[in-house]
Amino acid sequence: MSETLTEIEPRTNGAAAPAAPAERKGLTKKEVAADHPTWCPGCGDFSVLALYFKLIEKRKMWHENITTIAGIGCSSRFPYFVQAHGAHYIHGRALPFASGISLSRPDLHVFVFGGDGDAFSIGGNHFNHTARKNIKMTYVVMDNWVYGLTKKQTSPTSPLGFKSKTDQWGAVDYPINPMKQAIAAGATFVARTTHSNPNHVLQMMEAAMDHEGFGFIECLSECVEFYEGAFDASNPRKGGAFNEVPKDHDATDELAAFKLAGAEFPGYFGIFYKAAKATKNAKEAEIIRGARERLQGLQDWQILQKSFDRMK
Ligand SMILES: Cc1ncc(C[n+]2csc(CCOP(=O)(O)OP(=O)(O)O)c2C)c(N)n1
Numbered sequence: 506m507s508e509t510l511t512e513i514e515p516r517t518n519g520a521a522a523p524a525a526p527a528e529r530k531g532l533t534k535k536e537v538a539a540d541h542p543t544w545c546p547g548c549g550d551f552s553v554l555a556l557y558f559k560l561i562e563k564r565k566m567w568h569e570n571i572t573t574i575a576g577i578g579c580s581s582r583f584p585y586f587v588q589a590h591g592a593h594y595i596h597g598r599a600l601p602f603a604s605g606i607s608l609s610r611p612d613l614h615v616f617v618f619g620g621d622g623d624a625f626s627i628g629g630n631h632f633n634h635t636a637r638k639n640i641k642m643t644y645v646v647m648d649n650w651v652y653g654l655t656k657k658q659t660s661p662t663s664p665l666g667f668k669s670k671t672d673q674w675g676a677v678d679y680p681i682n683p684m685k686q687a688i689a690a691g692a693t694f695v696a697r698t699t700h701s702n703p704n705h706v707l708q709m710m711e712a713a714m715d716h717e718g719f720g721f722i723e724c725l726s727e728c729v730e731f732y733e734g735a736f737d738a739s740n741p742r743k744g745g746a747f748n749e750v751p752k753d754h755d756a757t758d759e760l761a762a763f764k765l766a767g768a769e770f771p772g773y774f775g776i777f778y779k780a781a782k783a784t785k786n787a788k789e790a791e792i793i794r795g796a797r798e799r800l801q802g803l804q805d806w807q808i809l810q811k812s813f814d815r816m817k
Pocket residue numbers: 577578579580581596619620621622623624627649651652653654655660
């Protein structure tokens with residue numbers, strides 16, 4: 506007999522993924538690595554992708570548990586290189602798309618990858634709203650301080666004086682500070698890392714993934730083609746300094762996190778801010794649970810029909 510819509514058991518909001526049998530192995534890097542990445546040799550994005558594979562392997566994830574979403578940009582080509590569910594979506598619109606997935610499928614872990622332009626230029630508003638709504642997902646912004654894909658335009662994180670095709674005499678606009686932006690917008694997990702420290706990237710990704718809410722990571726990721734050497738000052742192998750967040754930093758203190766974010770480049774690396782706040786996922790699940798309880802005996806589609814009838 507063919508299934509009809511009403512016969513399909515609707516997913517319970519807030520439900521955890523069903524437990525896998527003990528003998529089932531997690532995905533391996535070999536299984537999730539898709540096409541050969543088309544990034545330029547030496548691009549920092551390779552490192553982020555390799556660590557995502559490592560995360561999937563380490564945390565024993567399966568195809569049905571995760572999805573990989575991105576907007577447009579070099580960094581946003583990410584989902585092409587992952588042999589799993591995902592989407593390479595519209596420039597700047599990865600977060601609203603990911604929000605829809607997260608809210609309708611709270612059993613999934615939604616990973617979003619993208620660039621500084623995607624996140625803070627065209628997608629700037631979406632960033633603020635997804636953060637304040639505390640929608641559960643992990644968002645890694647691969648910040649290279651430039652538009653890479655379109656061949657060197659000034660991005661919102663390009664420093665003053667950066668010469669690009671759009672600022673031939675040097676950038677004159679003050680750059681945004683992604684960490685301050687995230688904290689001020691209401692993100693409940695805010696961390697900073699760099700492609701040149703793989704262990705740290707993995708550590709931050711794991712912590713963001715385990716966070717119950719919107720987890721944001723700024724990951725410095727060098728564009729060797731259009732902004733070579735941008736992050737040398739943060740790389741000990743290039744004479745720079747990798748300073749971890751001080752041990753006595755209180756990550757629940759918003760003001761302290763903001764202050765840390767204001768440190769001059771190379772600044773600090775680690776978890777700046779973490780807050781325990783109800784997610785939109787949990788709040789929506791509660792609304793759904795309440796409606797089902799009030800209208801016992803009705804199927805979900807009938808409850809939905811009643812809502813639309815009330816709007817008439
Ligand atoms: C609506 C729309 N506007 C502009 C573009 C052109 N465009 C593609 S990627 C991009 C910027 C990419 O920069 P970033 O997000 O920093 O990613 P990167 O390539 O540096 O990784 C722009 C402006 C587009 N694809 N769609």
